[in-house]
Amino acid sequence: MFVKGEKERCFAYSVSVACTKNAFVLDLEVAPGNVHDTQVFPDLFKRVKKRHPGIEAVVLDAGYISPAVCREIIKAGALPVMPYKRPMTKKGYFKxxxxxxxxxxxxxxxxxxxxxxxxxxxxxxxxxxxxxxxxxxxxxxxxxxxxxxxxxxxxxxxxWEHYLEIAEDIRHTYWGKELYKKRGETIERVFADAKEKHGMRYTHLRGLRKVKHYLTLLFACMNLKKLATWKKKQGTLPPAVPAFSSFLSKIHKIFTFNKTPLPSLAA
Structure with missing residues (x-):
């Protein structure tokens, strides 16, 4: 059961995603809707850190703010970059x-x-x-x-409160502020494209295993699309239309040589 703020309750899955500064997805972790993000983070971070040991900083949203998460990042030799989180204090009381x-x-x-x-x-x-x-x-x-x-x-x-205080000090630095702004260009864009263009808002599948397989393929396809776009801009790929036209002409010659009519689109 997923519950967040004033939103209505629903059965759902949650996914935590790690990406690079260029919005290439590195890894993901799927969990039930009632599991907090801070519980999912350690396993995801360890896998990413193992494959990419040169990580210098980790930028997270407010859902990951906790002493345990900050300690995990700092102990790994990286710096946690987190936003400001309003205190959960009743109105009229000291914070x-x-x-x-x-x-x-x-x-x-x-x-x-x-x-x-x-x-x-x-x-x-x-x-x-x-x-x-x-x-x-x-x-x-x-x-x-x-x-x-x-x-x-x-x-x-x-x-482990002092680890959280280190993250708070980083938040006030110019470097931390500039790095956090990139969230809107990277992971936020990844989730926006996945939801609006690839139907990630809902799923017809049940079970963590099936949902994780589906999301792994989804983000892999998004990575391939981005890679193809990059290569096209660099001029490392041939133009798509002439290549496809050449392919159709070869198919047409084969069918003409065998005197076999081309199949219709309806077929």
Whole structure:
């Protein structure tokens, strides 16, 4: 079951695609609609990195923003280039960026300049920092911070959060901004052509294996079309029309020599 934002629910498959800066598709990974993109990325990235070890940067959309994905890319010797993602905070409350992390003392400072100390690390890999309920009880801005019954504010920080911070620093660089703009010319164009020209919006097939075979052929055909266009511009291919006319003339001579009428188009 695929659910995204306010869109209606439907049974669907999702596909993650990797392409070059010239929009040639390198690899793809198909998953059920209820599997998040960040879970699909590691296997796809490892295959692409194995065949193309010289990758310097990986440009992704907001769906792939996570500490695990950033760590995977940086550990492989590449740089993650990601966009800005709005915080998922309720309206009227402080955002997470309003809580300042102190790396030296390993704690957070709230907007009221109170300390949130480290408490524990949960099973999802997030370190929990909790406030003092005695201070929060009398805090004048508590209504914008937390509505907890025990008057305790909890801020979480992933154990790999510093990898995400590296990606955030890259996002603000001129190089990162210019590189991210190329998404509209590359992978976005690949998906647009696949959906509008090759019917990728819907499928009559069922099962990951069948859908992956279909999409592999689809993107292979798109690569071949692009390659043929490139070669034609470079003048490495003969003109298509004269070659086809020559082929038809040879066929016509064969049928004439054998005194066999040419088959009609209807046949």
């Amino acid at each position: 997470k960026r309003d809580y300042v992390y102190d790396e030296y003392y390993d704690c957070y400072l709230c907007p009221n300049n109170q300390v949130l100390k480290y408490s524990t690390t949960n099973r999802e890999g997030y370190r929990e920092y909790k406030s003092d309920p005695k201070i929060c009880r009398e805090c004048p801005v508590r209504s914008k911070c937390t509505q907890s019954n025990n008057y305790t504010k909890v801020v979480t920080r992933h154990v």
